[in-house]
Amino acid sequence: MSDITKQALSELVENIKSKKLSSSEVTKAFVERSEKSKYLNAYITEDYANALNKAKKFDEKPNLDLKLPGIPMAVKDLFCTRDLRTTAGSKILNNFVPTYESTVTQNIWNEGGILMGKLNCDEFAMGSSNETSFFGNVQNPIDKNLVPGGSSGGSSCAVAAQLTPITIGTDTGGSIRQPASFTGTVGLKPTYGSCSRYGIVAFASSLDQAGPMAQNVKDCALLQEVISTYDEKDSTSTDFKRNEYSKELKKDIKGKKIGIPKEYRVDGMPKEIEDLWKKGIEYAKDCGAEIIDISLPHTNYALPTYYIVAPAEASSNLARYDGVKYGFRAEGENLIDMYENTRSEGFGAEVQRRIMIGTYVLSSGYYDAYYLKAQKVRKLIKNDFDNAYKKVDAILTPSTPSSAFKIGEKTNDPVSMYLNDIFTVPVNLAGLPGISIPAGHDTRGYPLGLQIIGKAFDEQNILNIAYAMEEKINFKNNITDWWIK
């Protein structure tokens, strides 16, 4: 079988289960393609030799009842992996080798997944283009010098370029859905509390969620089924009845009520995004859904709220990087000097900027004006969704206000970079699930995504809607392997 890496996850699983392919053959194919694709810079740390060994061991005694039987997979470098360096894209964790495993990755290995390596990401997941990584830019396989989105940019690149059949990312303000949209792939941000945060390098704890990224909705559902478990090691993990998402996946969405929020028609939105959205509405109607106009009146306040809440939580979470217990240390004349030099040399510019914003909004005299205010507006944003869900089952919006942009295009203007997340951030603030599916191309042929937002813990419903629409849309990613010489 020559085109192993062209197969989607469910095909690979089937072929391994029916013994048409071995785990070793599959792993070797993805390792070889990853090695030929170094130009994309998708990996921070490769673990190919171990992956091939694990595949060999799997083949000696295959357990074909597992959900991911001998399936190789690279994961975002924000998940702690025991005995394999975990950097979070930062110099300050350049030499950090965890002695424990994140719950989400452990769930994957328990179901037969095999780790191939750690994928590039924005430093501490702070960015929308993967340009803040200490380990350099990632190329979007769609076109040269195009960003793959961020912060899960290595993940979106690796799935789109077929260096890994499937992967996981994390999403604090759009970091799964925006890169999925930029690369023509599918990305799900689950409900807050669905996937354990244990062992994920923390950015903003009240917003962070891990989720699957895949070539299609079915694969996404299968991986979600594997990674979403109740975990007592995460105090915000929610103990609810989880579906077998892939088994219960169905295309019949007749009579589902889908809301179209008028506030997402933002100023200066390119016509191609507006057109894509209209097309999406037609696809949903074709599938038998009922379209209902709704209002989410506080949408415009979501980004300013996010840029208080997220940096505030980040400044607290990142206080632990002090050069004492682990990670990078810069020497200093005394203890305080050592702290200040370590953090000044160890963190990149965007991370320092966000720590400073967070420190300021939490500092004495400003807490009420900023942080408390933002928490109140966050409540209003959540209320908007609660009200909308009295009338509809799900909400359809564009995933991003534009297609992928060029490397370097937005690095000098933090606010214009932040605007990328305008459609994804409200979902994190309200703790809801959202999925981005590829739905069309812009005039240059770059992919564009649509986002379906669901009620809390209603992943099955948005997966079903995505599954039904995916068939109608019939999207094809146009990837030419231009980076392989």
Added chain:
Amino acid sequence: MSIDLKTIKHISKLSRISVDEKKAEKLAGDLNSIFDFIEKLNELKTDNVEPLTSVAETTLKLRSDEVKSKNLRDQVIKNSPKENEDYFVVPKVIE
């Protein structure tokens, strides 16, 4: 509002991130444009709104107070930049 260099120096001290003059100026510019954008929230009246501290709909679970992991000394020390048997080593604090 405007964040001046003095404020940047103060935040830098609180954040334990050293900044020189050039970096402070760049940060002041960036932070001012970000805070201009954040000020939009002042358009909203929120006097009677309860702040949302967590979207998790669960209350914290109680568990029995048992030690589950022990003898982790080697693991805890393993990534230390400088170690001396059982201790993390830092620059001298007490003269």
